[in-house]
Amino acid sequence: MGATLRHLGTDHPDARAPVRMAVLAPTKVVSVTPPAPRPAAPRPCGLADLRAVLTAPAPQAAAGTGYGGLGPGGGEDWPGVLVRGVTHDSRQVVPGDLYAALPGAHVHGARFTAAALAAGAVAVLTDADGAGRIAAATDARPGVPVLVSADPRRDLAPVAARIHGDPSARLRLLGVTGTNGKTTTAFLLDAGLRAAGHTTGLIGTVETRIGPRRLASAHTTPEASDLQALLAVMLEEGVDAAAMEVSSHALAQHRADALHFAGALFTNLSQDHLDFHPTMDDYFEAKASLFTPDRSQAAVIGVADAWGRRLAARRPDAITFAVEGPADWTARDITAGPTGSELLARGPGGLRVALSVPLPGMFNIANALGALALLATVGVDPAAAAAGIGALPGVPGRMERVDAGQPFLALVDFAHTPDAVTTLLETVRPLVKGRIIIVLGCGGDRDRGKRPLMGAAAATLADLAILTNDNPRSEDPDEILAAMLAGVPAQLRGAGDDRVRVEPDRAAAIAAAVAEAGPQDAVVVAGKGHESGQEQDGVVTPFDDRLVLRAALDAAAGG
Numbered sequence: 001m002g003a004t005l006r007h008l009g010t011d012h013p014d015a016r017a018p019v020r021m022a023v024l025a026p027t028k029v030v031s032v033t034p035p036a037p038r039p040a041a042p043r044p045c046g047l048a049d050l051r052a053v054l055t056a057p058a059p060q061a062a063a064g065t066g067y068g069g070l071g072p073g074g075g076e077d078w079p080g081v082l083v084r085g086v087t088h089d090s091r092q093v094v095p096g097d098l099y100a101a102l103p104g105a106h107v108h109g110a111r112f113t114a115a116a117l118a119a120g121a122v123a124v125l126t127d128a129d130g131a132g133r134i135a136a137a138t139d140a141r142p143g144v145p146v147l148v149s150a151d152p153r154r155d156l157a158p159v160a161a162r163i164h165g166d167p168s169a170r171l172r173l174l175g176v177t178g179t180n181g182k183t184t185t186a187f188l189l190d191a192g193l194r195a196a197g198h199t200t201g202l203i204g205t206v207e208t209r210i211g212p213r214r215l216a217s218a219h220t221t222p223e224a225s226d227l228q229a230l231l232a233v234m235l236e237e238g239v240d241a242a243a244m245e246v247s248s249h250a251l252a253q254h255r256a257d258a259l260h261f262a263g264a265l266f267t268n269l270s271q272d273h274l275d276f277h278p279t280m281d282d283y284f285e286a287k288a289s290l291f292t293p294d295r296s297q298a299a300v301i302g303v304a305d306a307w308g309r310r311l312a313a314r315r316p317d318a319i320t321f322a323v324e325g326p327a328d329w330t331a332r333d334i335t336a337g338p339t340g341s342e343l344l345a346r347g348p349g350g351l352r353v354a355l356s357v358p359l360p361g362m363f364n365i366a367n368a369l370g371a372l373a374l375l376a377t378v379g380v381d382p383a384a385a386a387a388g389i390g391a392l393p394g395v396p397g398r399m400e401r402v403d404a405g406q407p408f409l410a411l412v413d414f415a416h417t418p419d420a421v422t423t424l425l426e427t428v429r430p431l432v433k434g435r436i437i438i439v440l441g442c443g444g445d446r447d448r449g450k451r452p453l454m455g456a457a458a459a460t461l462a463d464l465a466i467l468t469n470d471n472p473r474s475e476d477p478d479e480i481l482a483a484m485l486a487g488v489p490a491q492l493r494g495a496g497d498d499r500v501r502v503e504p505d506r507a508a509a510i511a512a513a514v515a516e517a518g519p520q521d522a523v524v525v526a527g528k529g530h531e532s533g534q535e536q537d538g539v540v541t542p543f544d545d546r547l548v549l550r551a552a553l554d555a556a557a558g559g
């Protein structure tokens with residue numbers, strides 16, 4: 001397969017362009033984080049101001065070391081030092097920055113202090129351990145102010161907000177969290193806001209938008225330092241409303257602390273990320289932390305699942321939604337077609353809004369209903385919001401059709417949880433008269449418990465499941481596949497090649513699915529959606545399911 005890499009910079013004109021990559025060899029790339037945008041006109045900020053916003057100041061740790069430790073109420077104020085920006089990554093430091101040396105799961109950021117100072121950092125935010133390490137380092141210059149915090153990852157958010165002038169307070173910020181549907185809902189919110197006359201920003205998995213500009217996203221939710229800078233850039237460029245995905249990793253790591261949300265939306269909760277969260281309760285509490293009144297002025301909560309109902313019970317002023325109710329927002333008179341649905345949305349106070357959902361499936365009706373509910377709740381004209389939602393051209397890699405003239409349906413989707421795979425296959429079933437052939441894998445270094453459940457869903461709800469690789473990362477791909485197979489009911493595993501196959505090579509798996517498909521069947525390639533690479537052993541090889549599927553369809557037609 002040829003390389004599909006199309007750009008390296010932060011700016012890119014194409015929402016589907018690859019991200020996080022730098023070329024090593026024609027087809028091999030390694031992942032690097034694209035630099036976050038910085039405001040053109042930073043507001044220099046004194047260190048005393050930054051010390052004042054620390055929420056968890058630590059006892060002065062670097063005293064007497066040659067470093068000017070700035071603990072709580074002690075140390076010098078370094079009046080001559082002005083901070084113009086902040087980053088958690090030494091490789092992203094620009095002159096005038098505060099370098100946040102964070103304790104990581106792999107390494108302490110303090111290790112990179114010398115590099116950060118060499119790049120022009122003027123001060124450091126770290127913990128007592130980091131301050132000690134910096135003081136002990138022989139290659140670091142003395143006399144650098146160190147802000148010492150008991151929890152620098154947490155304090156990074158208010159510090160970055162202070163440096164960038166608290167940008168989220170000056171635009172209408174909408175947050176979306178939940179296991180599935182964040183990206184889709186954020187796209188729907190963005191479309192609704194734009195139709196209502198706003199100049200919008202978008203932050204999420206697929207891309208980042210600043211008005212008409214499109215940037216690659218490194219994370220679903222950026223680190224606090226990048227996030228605050230990004231919002232400051234949005235303000236500079238005239239953005240007055242933004243929709244952002246808020247991942248549970250971000251909430252647990254305080255990336256979205258110190259943001260002022262005009263409204264937050266909960267889509268749903270089901271199993272994912274149990275590599276990171278010890279339990280489903282912990283995962284839920286991370287999501288729930290977005291919905292306290294001090295963080296989110298309005299709360300809009302999907303109550304189709306029990307987690308949503310539990311969340312809504314904590315917030316008496318929550319606006320709820322569920323396609324079939326009971327909820328404040330429900331859908332009636334649904335006419336569902338293969339590419340979308342028409343319905344009447346019923347909201348609080350007798351509100352009735354005709355809504356056209358330009359995405360297939362009941363789950364997308366829920367996503368659109370939630371988006372409409374949030375927009376109406378924060379004061380956007382519901383009719384304008386509905387018009388914008390109805391005109392959304394689609395979401396890259398979500399139920400995205402690939403059409404090379406073949407006599408069957410071919411789809412690429414981002415389903416990578418048991419619930420999403422189930423929902424996806426239940427959605428595709430009524431769209432086809434023939435068989436469903438799904439190509440699916442599970443990511444390495446991610447929730448292991450998902451694997452048998454995803455294997456089971458694929459094998460039982462499709463007619464043929466071809467299990468394959470999806471970003472094995474540092475793991476043995478065969479072990480991931482064995483875990484998926486372990487979930488497949490024994491009678492299906494015993495059905496030979498007719499129901500479940502294993503083909504580790506993803507391109508070969510997609511080609512096999514295409515070769516199997518007859519008229520009126522469906523080929524569903526799931527799990528990677530918009531992704532542009534396959535990651536294994538720290539190397540990302542260009543791989544876009546949409547391009548590979550199209551190539552397989554073309555090859556099948558030509559052969």
Ligand SMILES: CC(=O)N[C@H]1[C@@H](OP(=O)(O)OP(=O)(O)OC[C@H]2O[C@@H](n3ccc(=O)[nH]c3=O)[C@H](O)[C@@H]2O)O[C@H](CO)[C@@H](O)[C@@H]1O[C@H](C)C(=O)N[C@@H](C)C(=O)N[C@H](CCC(=O)O)C(=O)O
Pocket residue numbers: 088089090091101102103104105106107108109110112218219220221222223247248249250276
């Ligand atoms: C599990 C997780 O979220 N880890 C995050 C965490 O990494 P870590 O604790 O391992 O950091 P580390 O590698 O030990 O490095 C420690 C510090 O040294 C710094 N460093 C490191 C090297 C260097 O040369 N210079 C330097 O300054 C790092 O920036 C970091 O601050 O802190 C890093 C930055 O401080 C994050 O980049 C990193 O995200 C990793 C890359 C990641 O893959 N995160 C994923 C799981 C994630 O966050 N996903 C969610 C979406 C999930 C979903 O809903 O689907 C997201 O919001 O994107």
Ligand SMILES: Nc1ncnc2c1ncn2[C@@H]1O[C@H](COP(=O)(O)OP(=O)(O)OP(=O)(O)O)[C@@H](O)[C@H]1O
Pocket residue numbers: 178179180181182183184185205220245267268363364366367397398399413414415416419420421423424529
């Ligand atoms: N409301 C929903 N309920 C169940 N499944 C959904 C829902 N919305 C989307 N999905 C499924 O989940 C997949 C991912 O959707 P989307 O990208 O919108 O979610 P996300 O929450 O942003 O995911 P991620 O956390 O990986 O960024 C879709 O491709 C679809 O298969």
Ligand SMILES: N[C@H](CCC[C@H](N)C(=O)O)C(=O)O
Pocket residue numbers: 220416442443444446470471527528531
């Ligand atoms: N944001 C998700 C994406 C997973 C997509 C799938 N392709 C995988 O690699 O597991 C995660 O990090 O869990």
Ligand SMILES: [Mg+2]
Pocket residue numbers: 182183184204205206220245
């Ligand atoms: Mg997303």
